[in-house]
Amino acid sequence: MKKSIAIFAAAAVLLSSAALAQSVGEKTGVNSALGISPSTADFVKEAAISDMMEIESSKIAQQKGSAEEKKFAGQMITDHGKTSSELKSMVGSGDVKAEIPAALDSSSQSKLDKLRNAKPEDFSGQYDSMQVSAHKDAVSLFERYAKGGDNPKLKDWAGKTLPALQHHLEMAQQMEKNRK
Incomplete structure (x- = not known):
């Protein structure tokens, strides 16, 4: 003890x-x-990488996925494209002092490469579980920043974005459940 x-x-x-x-x-x-709560710089970095990952993995799903995955992927591209633009706008205007990464980090790039190279019979299992995991992480990140972030504008945005991410998580969990 x-x-x-x-x-x-x-x-x-x-x-x-x-x-x-x-x-x-x-x-x-x-x-x-x-x-x-993450620092503002860490929040912006993680949120931006998450958006990039969602968009890129969903582009792959639109080519390789089932009808349900293609529909989900379309919504992810639209929704995460919107949040990515909003985040870039806040940083670009100077309201948020942080840098948006230009590319995925090595861990995310590795996951994306694995998904891109997945055999057709393995794709759904990888994509669906990736979406559940990514959205659990995003919900946690946004919840923590919305509660304790140090930039008021970004904190408010995180709180307003959170319900959509929670909905994405529910959709991903249902998609994974439907596959089994």
């Missing part, structure tokens, strides 16, 4: 530095597990 308390205390000390907690925490999932 004392060992657990010591480990928890050490973790709390390490996470108390805002810059360290935000960047390392977002990368490792620690912030999500602890319910800590």
Whole structure:
């Protein structure tokens, strides 16, 4: 028991530095597990990469997916294209001080490559589970920023965007369930 308390205390000390907690925490999932709001820079980066990933994976689904996946993919391209434009607009106007990444990170690119190279019989399983996982992550990210983000305009936008992401998650879960 004392060992657990010591480990928890050490973790709390390490996470108390805002810059360290935000960047390392977002990368490792620690912030999500602890319910800590991401920094504005991390939120913008993660949201932008998420949008890019949704759009690109859904373009593949429109070619390789079932009718249900193609319909879902069309909505993902439309909805995530809209949020991507809104985010770029807030950053471009100077309302949000952050950088939008120009490309996917290596982890997302690897997932996209795997999806692109999936055999037809494996595609649905990969795409559907990817969508469930990605939307769980997005809901967590947006919930945490909407509750504790430090940029009021971005915080408000995250809160307004959250219901659509929750709906996407429900749709992805239903799509995965229908496949089984």
